[in-house]
Amino acid sequence: MAADAGAAAGHDDAVLPFAVPDLDLRGRVVRLGPSIDAILDRHGYPVPVSRVLGEACALTVLLGTALKFEGRFQLQTKSDGAIPMMVVDFSAPDAYRAVVQIDQAKLVEAMALDRLSTGDLLGEGHLAMTIDQGSVATRYQGIVPLTRQGLEEAAHQYFRQSEQIPTRVRLAVGTVTTGGRGHWRAGGILVQFMPHSVDRLRAADIHPGDAPEGHRILAGGDADGVEDDAWTEARSLVETVEDHELLDPTLESERLLYRLFHERGARVFEPVPVREACRCSRERVLGMLRGFSAEDRRAMIADDGRLGVTCEFCSRRYSFEPAEVEDGQAAGS
Template sequence: MATEDLGAGVAVLDDRVVPFTVPDLDVRGRVVRLGPSIDTILGRHDYPEPVSRVLGEAAALTVLLGTALKFEGRFQLQTKSDGPISMMVVDFNAPDTYRAVAHIDEAKLEQAVASGNLSTGDLLGEGHLAMTVDQGSQTTRYQGVVTLNRQSLEEAAHQYFRQSEQIPSRIRLGVGSVVTGAGREWRAGGLLVQFMPHSPDRLRAADLHPGDAPEGHEILSNTDPDGISDDSWAEARSLVETVEDHELLDPMLESERLLYRLFHERGARVFEPVAVQEACRCSRERVLGMLRGFSAEDRKAMVADDGTLGVTCEFCSRRYTFEASEVEAGPPAVE
């Protein structure tokens, strides 16, 4: 795969994912920057600012993980919890499209705003986060589930990798709005770094505390929360932790420049970027098939006074209208 010289000038590009490797540290990863696509999604729904921020984080995380798929399929992130944001769904359709939606408990959101409890953990509350890989009807879906206990999405993602993928990983997410000539626009960004050494011995858990050191003696360890003690991973992890939100959002700081700042001493290499875009999976045929899947009694209850059935897509807000006779004309569509 072609690589780019991180020291050379590069164009400013949004809505793309830049894969990279740092061979000297045995790490690989991706950087995502979402501009017009996430601004379209958040602007369309006009969520309150705290909700837009959390959904933007979820979108950046989903695109980071979804673009790793090596097949035609779908990666979905979904949360269900008892917080002001009762549910979020972000769909990524490989290789390059995504959509996102959030459901809000208005009363709980008002209470959170009044009390100032607006962190991601506060807004999600307690529940679960599920990440699903779906390769189509001919294969078994894979799903990893993480308990949400008022932690950030970054922390939930780290937990997912520890228990489901068993790959030492670090993720940074950032969401914010910037003022442009066209007004205020939403942006989101993310960085994923994973430790992938050639030798599996380097993934072994660190030794336990020896237990016989003299009282007051400090025992040094570079063990991280994944239980891995390795100098290369410790260095990579420390570098990731220096990334600031503005570095993920600044439209004048390219992903390649950020990677150069982090890893130039180790010889980071970047690969061909993957462009992503906002796009919904809904269609007239899909919605019609969904309606035909309801019982005759339920369909009858949906008919409006003018004899039509109307459905609005919760992702893209597109409105579909059908004559009652059209819905009754055939069997449910099969995806």
């Protein structure tokens, strides 16, 4: 059931959906606390890298919680910067995990030159957003080029080219000191212009090609393809959101929305809790090992005589006796 913005209690590790009917606006606010702190603390990445991964997690959770089915949403980058690859994996309805690869030499150079923005660290390459409902036939992927822009602008490009939905995103990552140490936090807000009024619909100037079948396409004259006072107002309001407002654990998401949209009658809905959780398991890892050739498996045997695998996402260590892997091979042959 919907409630007036500002009436409900705020939550960490949750996404708060909302709507502003007067502006034909829908959106979500995310606040990540203990879950993002656990991920970044476990990996122990350098601070600039942790900030980039925190942004990617906030963006992925904002988008992944919009799935209306049991499936996966994945954000992945491949580029030539100090962070050559980054993966954030969201499993509907509520679990996410994340990992990055680091080019140490490029990171040292970037830190020496103080080129530590998200765009600087990612460099040039591409960002892919993949929706997977469990089969090849229902898999959808949108790709945007990375040209040293940040993740906010990359998200805007994704929605412009893939869905033609005017969208604005704000992301923030930082630490809050409690109990004598800094705890990572991440936050974000996403708004989308979804007009129903005929007066607010525009004819398309360029067909997007991969927009969902039956989607009403918007066009016009500004960067979002929309000339509409309602969207101009909404976009301008979101651009006033400051990092501390997305990170402050004492400022509830409802209060932030009230500050932004109270004159228009913002409405909030039930928050969606999220958690940090890995998809790995002993059975999955064992199945992976059985997919290697016998020669490759022999090369994996460590000095202690066992095969060991560490999950890159959660750092969990799995150890197997060679016979355990071979028995499965024999049973399945």
